Amino acid sequence: MFREMTGQDGGSDGIDQAYAHRSMEGFGAFILGRNMFGPIRGPSPDESWKGWWGDNPPYHAPTFVLTHHPRDPIEMDGGTTFIFVTDGIEAALEKAKLAAKGRDVKIGGGVETVRQYLRAGLIDELHFALSPVVLGQGEAMFTGIDLPALGFRVTEHQASGHATHVVLSR
Numbered sequence: 271m272f273r274e275m276t277g278q279d280g281g282s283d284g285i286d287q288a289y290a291h292r293s294m295e296g297f298g299a300f301i302l303g304r305n306m307f308g309p310i311r312g313p314s315p316d317e318s319w320k321g322w323w324g325d326n327p328p329y330h331a332p333t334f335v336l337t338h339h340p341r342d343p344i345e346m347d348g349g350t351t352f353i354f355v356t357d358g359i360e361a362a363l364e365k366a367k368l369a370a371k372g373r374d375v376k377i378g379g380g381v382e383t384v385r386q387y388l389r390a391g392l393i394d395e396l397h398f399a400l401s402p403v404v405l406g407q408g409e410a411m412f413t414g415i416d417l418p419a420l421g422f423r424v425t426e427h428q429a430s431g432h433a434t435h436v437v438l439s440r
């Protein structure tokens with residue numbers, strides 16, 4: 271599914287495909303950190319960057335981007351509109367819930383964005399996919415976060431040849 275979204279062939283079927291579909295279905299809005307939207311640090315030098323995904327991003331719903339740098343919304347093909355939020359995670363969640371019209375809101379990452387929402391107690395379920403790929407030092411997802419103390423427990427776990435999927439719920 272993810273390879274297909276970016277115009278590539280191949281990929282896997284089975285467990286990974288099922289989790290990939292679940293990761294994008296049923297959501298009325300998304301929240302992303304700015305690094306998930308694009309590689310630009312600081313104010314945007316111009317308005318030409320419109321995300322990693324080309325003209326038709328995979329979200330197909332209002333997508334709220336956390337940032338410190340204001341920018342006008344960007345309407346894309348397929349129903350995705352990127353809305354830039356400068357007044358924090360709670361404001362982004364409030365706006366996303368309104369836009370979702372009763373459907374779920376997905377916190378799409380990156381690591382620090384998910385950590386902020388976890389620390390604030392604003393995540394009900396977390397799908398964590400562990401894949402045996404060496405990417406460099408990366409960011410530690412759970413350092414300093416006591417998931418059991420926040421009420422989380424493992425409610426699902428499945429492994430494939432490509433990843434181990436763990437769902438944490440509270």
